[in-house]
Amino acid sequence: MLLDPRDGGAIEARAKDRRQRPEHQGKSLQAIQDEIRDEILLAVIALFDCRDTCEIQLGFSTTTSPVRIEVLDDAIYTSLYRSSESRRNTHPETARFSRESQTYQIFRDECQRQMQLASLRRSFTSRDTDQELSVFVGSLDFTDVEEAGLRAQRLRYQEFIMPFYDAIDGAGGPA
Numbered sequence: 001m002l003l004d005p006r007d008g009g010a011i012e013a014r015a016k017d018r019r020q021r022p023e024h025q026g027k028s029l030q031a032i033q034d035e036i037r038d039e040i041l042l043a044v045i046a047l048f049d050c051r052d053t054c055e056i057q058l059g060f061s062t063t064t065s066p067v068r069i070e071v072l073d074d075a076i077y078t079s080l081y082r083s084s085e086s087r088r089n090t091h092p093e094t095a096r097f098s099r100e101s102q103t104y105q106i107f108r109d110e111c112q113r114q115m116q117l118a119s120l121r122r123s124f125t126s127r128d129t130d131q132e133l134s135v136f137v138g139s140l141d142f143t144d145v146e147e148a149g150l151r152a153q154r155l156r157y158q159e160f161i162m163p164f165y166d167a168i169d170g171a172g173g174p175a
Contacts, residue, residue, distance in 0.1 A: 002044070002058060003036070003040060003060070003061060004060035004062050006141050011033050011037060012033060015029050015032040017066070018032050039160070040140075041137065041145070044133075046157050046161075051124040052126045055125050056123065056125075057122075058121065058122045059118030059120070059121050060140075061118055062119055069107050069110075074098070074099050075096050075097060075104065076104045079092040079093065080092055080093045080095075122136060134147050134150065
């Protein structure tokens with residue numbers, strides 16, 4: 001589930017949440033909103049590029065949440081954006097719950113329900129092409145992301161994600 005980039009109210013609400021973090025203080029609300037929309041674009045392209053590994057299911061929501069949930073086959077990860085620990089650090093406080101846990105089952109079911117109610121849904125499989133991605137991204141009100149522009153966006157994503165990999169490496173995590 002991603003925030004629907006076409007919903008100005010939802011983007012503004014997320015920007016107001018983000019404004020509380022030290023690295024965003026001093027930025028205009030519009031600048032933070034632009035960053036959020038840009039991150040959604042990069043996420044859609046990065047998830048599309050995972051389609052050869054597994055089918056990707058995207059849902060777009062007009063409601064914001066103080067929790068990020070990532071559901072995988074063997075575990076679920078929850079990140080708390082509003083905890084005091086998350087506000088002090090670059091990356092939010094995150095917990096992992098195994099497939100056997102009640103928490104996994106609760107969040108999995110909640111995510112499935114949210115997917116059913118999503119304002120827009122899209123799956124990506126290995127059969128999808130960059131042309132189809134370009135058309136889909138255009139339907140999300142992103143302009144100037146033609147097939148040729150996807151290469152530049154993919155390079156931007158690599159730059160965007162690098163600090164995260166650096167943080168994992170610095171913490172002794174997987175490379």
